[in-house]
Amino acid sequence: MKHLLSASDLSRDEAVLILDTAAAMAATQERAIKKLPTLRGRTVVNLFFEDSTRTRISFETAAKRLSADVINFSARGSSVSKGESLKDTALTLQAMGADAVVIRHQASGAPHVLAQSGWTRGAVLNAGDGTHQHPTQALLDAYTLRHHLVGLRAATDPVGRDLAGLDVVIVGDILHSRVARSNVELLHTLGATVTLVAPPTLVPVGVEPWPCAVSYDFDEVLDAGPDAVMMLRIQRERMVDGGFFPSPWEYTRNYGLDARRLARLPDHTIVLHPGPMNRGLEISADAADSPRAVIVEQVANGVAVRMAALYLLLTGADHMQGETE
Amino acid sequence: MSAPTDSPRPSPEQPDEPPGDARTILTGEDMSRALVRIGHEILERNKGADDVVVLGILTRGAPLARRLAHVLADVEEGVDATAVVGLLDVTMHRDDLDDQPTRTIGTTSLPRGGIDAKTVVLVDDVLYSGRTIRAALDALNDLGRPRAVQLAVLVDRGHRELPIRADYVGKNLPTAADERVRVLLAETDGRDAVLIDSGTGTGPRRQR
Amino acid sequence: MTAYLLQGVRPLGGEPTDVLVGDGTILVIGATAAGTAEATEAERLDVSGLVLLPGLVDLHTHLREPGREDAETIASGSRAAALGGFTCVHAMANTLPVADTAGVVEQVWQLGRDAGYVDVRPVGAVTAGLGGERLAELGAMAQSHAAVRVFSDDGKCVADPVVMRRALEYAKAFDAVIAQHAQEPRLTTTAQMHEGQVSAELGLAGWPAVAEEAIVARDVLLAEHVGSRLHVLHLSTAGSVEIVRWAKTRGIDVTAEVTPHHLYLTDERVRSYDPVFKVNPPLRTAADVEAVRAGLADGTIDTVGTDHAPHPREDKDCEWAAAAFGMTGLETALSVVQAAMVDTGAMTWADVARVMSATPARIGRVGDQGRPLAVGEPANLTVVDPDARRVVVPADQATASVNTPFAGMELPGRVVATFLHGRPTVMDGRLVEPAT
Numbered sequence: 001m002k003h004l005l006s007a008s009d010l011s012r013d014e015a016v017l018i019l020d021t022a023a024a025m026a027a028t029q030e031r032a033i034k035k036l037p038t039l040r041g042r043t044v045v046n047l048f049f050e051d052s053t054r055t056r057i058s059f060e061t062a063a064k065r066l067s068a069d070v071i072n073f074s075a076r077g078s079s080v081s082k083g084e085s086l087k088d089t090a091l092t093l094q095a096m097g098a099d100a101v102v103i104r105h106q107a108s109g110a111p112h113v114l115a116q117s118g119w120t121r122g123a124v125l126n127a128g129d130g131t132h133q134h135p136t137q138a139l140l141d142a143y144t145l146r147h148h149l150v151g152l153r154a155a156t157d158p159v160g161r162d163l164a165g166l167d168v169v170i171v172g173d174i175l176h177s178r179v180a181r182s183n184v185e186l187l188h189t190l191g192a193t194v195t196l197v198a199p200p201t202l203v204p205v206g207v208e209p210w211p212c213a214v215s216y217d218f219d220e221v222l223d224a225g226p227d228a229v230m231m232l233r234i235q236r237e238r239m240v241d242g243g244f245f246p247s248p249w250e251y252t253r254n255y256g257l258d259a260r261r262l263a264r265l266p267d268h269t270i271v272l273h274p275g276p277m278n279r280g281l282e283i284s285a286d287a288a289d290s291p292r293a294v295i296v297e298q299v300a301n302g303v304a305v306r307m308a309a310l311y312l313l314l315t316g317a318d319h320m321q322g323e324t325e
Numbered sequence: 326m327s328a329p330t331d332s333p334r335p336s337p338e339q340p341d342e343p344p345g346d347a348r349t350i351l352t353g354e355d356m357s358r359a360l361v362r363i364g365h366e367i368l369e370r371n372k373g374a375d376d377v378v379v380l381g382i383l384t385r386g387a388p389l390a391r392r393l394a395h396v397l398a399d400v401e402e403g404v405d406a407t408a409v410v411g412l413l414d415v416t417m418h419r420d421d422l423d424d425q426p427t428r429t430i431g432t433t434s435l436p437r438g439g440i441d442a443k444t445v446v447l448v449d450d451v452l453y454s455g456r457t458i459r460a461a462l463d464a465l466n467d468l469g470r471p472r473a474v475q476l477a478v479l480v481d482r483g484h485r486e487l488p489i490r491a492d493y494v495g496k497n498l499p500t501a502a503d504e505r506v507r508v509l510l511a512e513t514d515g516r517d518a519v520l521i522d523s524g525t526g527t528g529p530r531r532q533r
Numbered sequence: 534m535t536a537y538l539l540q541g542v543r544p545l546g547g548e549p550t551d552v553l554v555g556d557g558t559i560l561v562i563g564a565t566a567a568g569t570a571e572a573t574e575a576e577r578l579d580v581s582g583l584v585l586l587p588g589l590v591d592l593h594t595h596l597r598e599p600g601r602e603d604a605e606t607i608a609s610g611s612r613a614a615a616l617g618g619f620t621c622v623h624a625m626a627n628t629l630p631v632a633d634t635a636g637v638v639e640q641v642w643q644l645g646r647d648a649g650y651v652d653v654r655p656v657g658a659v660t661a662g663l664g665g666e667r668l669a670e671l672g673a674m675a676q677s678h679a680a681v682r683v684f685s686d687d688g689k690c691v692a693d694p695v696v697m698r699r700a701l702e703y704a705k706a707f708d709a710v711i712a713q714h715a716q717e718p719r720l721t722t723t724a725q726m727h728e729g730q731v732s733a734e735l736g737l738a739g740w741p742a743v744a745e746e747a748i749v750a751r752d753v754l755l756a757e758h759v760g761s762r763l764h765v766l767h768l769s770t771a772g773s774v775e776i777v778r779w780a781k782t783r784g785i786d787v788t789a790e791v792t793p794h795h796l797y798l799t800d801e802r803v804r805s806y807d808p809v810f811k812v813n814p815p816l817r818t819a820a821d822v823e824a825v826r827a828g829l830a831d832g833t834i835d836t837v838g839t840d841h842a843p844h845p846r847e848d849k850d851c852e853w854a855a856a857a858f859g860m861t862g863l864e865t866a867l868s869v870v871q872a873a874m875v876d877t878g879a880m881t882w883a884d885v886a887r888v889m890s891a892t893p894a895r896i897g898r899v900g901d902q903g904r905p906l907a908v909g910e911p912a913n914l915t916v917v918d919p920d921a922r923r924v925v926v927p928a929d930q931a932t933a934s935v936n937t938p939f940a941g942m943e944l945p946g947r948v949v950a951t952f953l954h955g956r957p958t959v960m961d962g963r964l965v966e967p968a969t
Contacts, residue, residue, distance in 0.1 A: 033468075037418055107852040110854075206729040207733050210733070311430070
């Protein structure tokens with residue numbers, strides 16, 4: 001593995017390997033001494049063109065737990081607005097000797113451009129690009145699903161297992177969601193059945209080949225008894241300005257996870273949210289604070305998954321040979 | 326992305342089927358005798374089995390550690406073989422992660438009583454450069470504070486790169502750097518044996 | 534002026550013959566050419582088996598000068614055009630300043646004459662500053678030395694239906710044509726690529742086919758209503774082909790253009806996120822490519838225009854969203870048309886002459902270009918080796934920019950010679966400096 005750019009790059013075995021490695025990482029994080037010397041002497045750059053304190057801290061923690069040196073680079077103002085270009089930023093980081101670049105960018109495909117450009121020799125980790133992909137989010141969601149619905153539910157060690165047979169529902173702004181795109185691909189690869197739920201204005205034209213079902217009726221989908229419900233963040237301003245739905249209240253009535261809908265879920269069903277939540281819009285406090293919600297756990301799992309990704313990208317004799325497999 | 330090597334599949338140094346020119350250094354019986362002898366030496370050195378725990382270094386040290394624990398339980402009354410054995414994965418403490426394909430991380434599991442104030446006997450199959458043991462000592466350091474750490478190996482083939490020596494050795498085996506020592510275990514390979522392949526002419530290879 | 538005897542050349546891909554060129558015209562065609570008095574003095578070119586076409590005419594070139602000489606100049610773009618087999622190009626109006634006054638169009642026209650590789654015909658802006666609100670002084674530009682006959686806000690759509698109506702009506706006074714960049718602006722506010730399955734997966738904001746088709750449909754109806762002629766630039770969707778086909782059956786005076794890249798490339802290319810494939814209108818689906826090829830073959834689409842759009846390297850050396858729209862095309866257009874249309878059997882070389890020379894010249898009202906290959910006609914000629922194959926190397930091109938989407942691809946055909954009013958601008962595939 002040279003880069004981690006898209007969930008679609010991962011085969012089933014590769015995805016399971018990352019989850020298994022994350023499990024090993026998670027085990028080390030229960031010890032008194034959490035820090036491991038594994039990536040000592042390596043430099044990981046967090047290159048964030050888009051503000052996301054949560055994701056940056058998660059990657060930073062992961063890198064530091066593996067003893068890597070971490071440089072945080074917040075590019076204020078995008079290259080679109082003619083600040084420093086992505087190219088010059090990347091060349092600067094290369095000069096600093098970055099072994100891995102964790103990039104968050106508002107432009108879809110920016111991590112691909114960085115990985116293919118030759119501007120940096122380091123591994124490129126996509127930490128969210130535009131409305132395209134956010135592969136480590138999908139991996140941490142898959143890890144959380146596997147932990148609860150394969151491991152705890154059957155009281156077995158889920159290592160080596162995928163998500164075969166699980167029904168996962170993803171609800172919200174699919175059109176603009178990199179989380180949804182990543183999850184549809186990864187969860188499908190891992191054998192889960194995915195159903196997207198959204199008002200038609202928030203489903204992309206061209207969704208047909210996606211390996212998932214699409215519904216406009218949340219209640220009908222809930223009646224089928226899904227194993228997990230993932231609520232996506234709704235960006236209030238974007239929705240109102242774009243005219244995607246008439247009002248936040250109408251959205252909440254039809255697509256919000258409230259106490260009434262929560263009560264209809266099977267006992268084992270868990271509730272996920274990539275955060276940050278809009279309480280009262282896509283998810284009510286009843287749902288967010290219910291025992292079904294694994295939202296805080298997702299955050300902790302994010303560190304383990306990112307440790308796993310960094311470990312797999314930055315070790316091994318083949319990791320600097322430049323091929324994207 | 327390349328699949329990592331190592332457990333449970335055999336590594337390139339330890340293929341399932343030995344090539345024809347391999348010489349047998351230890352038979353299964355030799356190995357059993359060596360483990361029994363090491364067990365006795367451990368008990369003698371530590372004046373019994375009190376506070377002794379046996380940690381097998383993944384991957385091939387693990388079955389050896391389990392066998393050794395059974396030897397201790399057979400000889401010493403009151404020793405529960407499953408209670409004194411643990412497994413130690415040293416992958417994340419290695420200094421050669423760049424030299425080989427990405428390694429799968431194994432699961433470390435300590436005996437129920439932990440390792441604090443215990444005498445830890447590390448168990449591995451082959452002692453060679455000493456780097457695996459260095460990594461194991463570092464890993465132990467993050468897990469607790471043993472009273473003492475001792476090292477048991479089935480084969481010591483020399484060529485040390487660090488000031489590390491074994492306390493208990495099944496067999497001292499002088500080798501050339503380009504020879505390959507392979508330990509077969511019934512648990513993973515179907516039979517017990519220690520084999521040596523003569524130099525292949527391809528130069529020395531790094532080996533655990 | 535030197536005379537040239539083209540020996541064994543195949544006019545429009547037909548039977549081999551000799552063609553004698555001198556005094557800026559075609560003097561003789563046929564076996565007798567070699568025996569004429571002029572032929573004894575003539576430079577003889579062994580071009581046996583090569584195809585002779587009328588010099589190509591592009592209705593859609595961005596030469597960037599004045600204002601963006603870092604991307605292209607009229608001189609560098611003219612050289613690229615000559616190497617591509619063109620003898621006449623129409624320079625689009627979206628320069629800095631905009632070509633919306635007689636002064637700017639005359640400057641462009643004069644710089645083209647100074648360069649001397651092709652006839653540069655300026656396109657005038659439809660609206661002042663391409664603002665879409667107020668008509669530019671179409672009359673002044675039409676009556677200037679540049680004699681503008683094509684008006685376009687290309688790069689932007691004349692979106693206001695009233696402004697478009699007025700432009701169509703007003704242009705009739707000069708026998709000019711309004712060339713529309715059909716793009717409904719509200720439907721394409723943040724658009725980055727064709728809206729469809731690939732955009733859904735890549736998470737790039739979509740440029741729906743309907744944003745083009747809605748304008749094409751509106752404009753053909755406007756043209757019918759006011760009895761004007763309309764030229765639809767870079768038609769890119771199957772739906773647009775259908776609308777134009779319908780309009781022509783109704784007798785509406787509409788012509789349509791397709792670019793080489795829309796004949797050859799699809800939105801699948803965008804998966805690389807390489808901004809060299811970012812263009813407006815965007816690369817469409819394979820079904821659209823099939824439809825525009827069929828439309829060009831059956832005459833629904835009248836012309837191939839390059840939409841040659843050079844950009845400085847920094848405008849493409851970046852992430853997709855930050856990159857400029859556009860790709861170069863002058864030096865690859867003929868090869869791409871050969872690959873897409875001729876080598877596939879969909880068109881003959883005579884058809885190529887029609888869509889890349891005769892018809893664009895007629896739409897642009899360029900009297901001495903796009904003429905038949907006949908004695909007495911102006912010697913604007915292109916000699917093509919259809920059997921040659923070449924790999925496109927951006928750095929080797931004459932255009933000042935390197936944003937060709939065909940970089941590294943092997944394409945058929947090579948322009949061996951180009952004659953502009955009897956004078957060679959290209960010989961043996963290399964530029965010939967004009968005599969000063």
